[in-house]
Amino acid sequence: NHLVGVLFTEAEVVLYDGSPTGERLWDICAEQGVTIFGTSAAFITAAMKAGIEPSRARDLRIRAVGSTGSPLPAEGFEWLAERLGPKTWVFSMSGGTDVCTAFIGGVPTLPVHLGELQAPALGARVEAWDEEGKPVPLGDVGELVLTAPLPSMPLHFWGDADGSRLHDAYFDIYPGVWRHGDWVSFTPSGGAVIHGRSDATINRGGVRMGTSELYRALLTLDDIEDALVVDLPDPSGDRMLLFVVLCPEAVLDDDLRRRIALRVRERCSPRHVPDDVIAVADVPRTLSGKLLEVPVKRILMGEPASAAVNLGVLANPAALEPFVALGAIRAFGAPTLPRGVRIAP
Incomplete structure (x- = not known):
């Protein structure tokens, strides 16, 4: 949805098909004049550990870096700011393939806090619930749930005639409420921290x-x-x-x-x-x-x-x-x- 959405703004989307080695993706960003770089926390962490210097001998125009796939640690935020400049907007996102979107993500007009996702996405009523289906206090960890439908939320899975797969995947714990399977806490700043899979x-x-x-x-x-x-x-x-x-x-x-x-x-x-x-x-x-x-x-x-x-x-x-x-x-x-x-x- 993000990639399709940006086409409506007449922006160009750069896709790379190949091994995302530590240096190659930064080369592509420089060659193509990429301004918003979407990548994964695993790639950022690997680049950190490999000692890669993205801006060395490259003319990078990156203004924002979006990370997904797994929680981006605070060290990843710091590394990107140090290598790309303190004005680079670094944001982490959390969502799901089955809803084709993010529940919590970045907001360019809000401050960035290390290790946090900035705010719930537009139209996403996200909460952290305890085992009894009640919202947990601010700062406590709970199940990430959606208490209202999203426009892109699936009604059925392909080949799931009786709806059992969809129910077992997301609605088996809280009747009628989407439980995504992530462990989340919300912060006083309005942001969120993903603590990993709740079922893991x-x-x-x-x-x-x-x-x-x-x-x-x-x-x-x-x-x-x-x-x-x-x-x-x-x-x-x-x-x-x-x-x-x-x-x-x-x-x-x-x-x-x-x-x-x-x-x-x-x-x-x-x-x-x-x-x-x-x-x-x-x-x-x-x-x-x-x-x-x-x-x-x-x-x-x-x-x-x-x-x-x-x-x-x-x-x-x-x-x-x-x-x-x-x-x-x-x-x-x-x-x-x-x-x-x-x-x-």
Whole structure:
């Protein structure tokens, strides 16, 4: 909807079909005179860790950067402002493919607060609800719900004759109210913070925690390129498994495990420290850059990959293979892989 909408303003849309390497997209922005750059939080974080300098030897005309796919950490806001200039408008958006739009996003006339989405989108009545279907106090975390219809909200899914798929996807918790599956809190400034998927929430001793805080802490470590965490049920208590994609020269040894635990404890809390850390070659993401936390959890619990996720929406389907292998191992009674084992497609 955003891409179609800008055509009505007679603006030009630049699309790139290829591998979005750290330098190439900035080159295209310079070559095409791009003024509004839409990208993902994962790309911005990767550019930060790779030490890329977008403005070096490039004539960039970027006035605004929009980020989506996953929460953009405060460090990402700061990095963009430092590299592109303090007057560059940096905004993060949250929405859904099935509604073809954003629920919360950027507003050019409002101030930008680090780590926050600026305001609900026009026409989107967004609230944070508790388990009983009541709005939570300002600043508390709750389920992201839409309490009124949107113009682009679907009435049916293709091939869903009885409406069960649509109901189970969005209306199974609060009757008649769209529950999107994100964990959100609203701030005194009128903005919002997305804390990750509510159905991927980590439960440690009865305390629910979002995953975005954990990812922000992990990606400050130079050895870690990407990460995915899941909370798996276990007879002895839920186990948090952390899967990490290591930088080329890094090794998952006891020293790195110790530094991971220390960084998570310092930046988050002792409850956030994972039970196991496993190295993988890649973590699965959708074409829009979203991590597949819930499908990976279902696969690790023994569900076939074809039932857990629509493979057509994946940017890197091969990344699922090690998780399928680990799910098979768990199905035969092993709770996880031996320490230090690296699994890869």
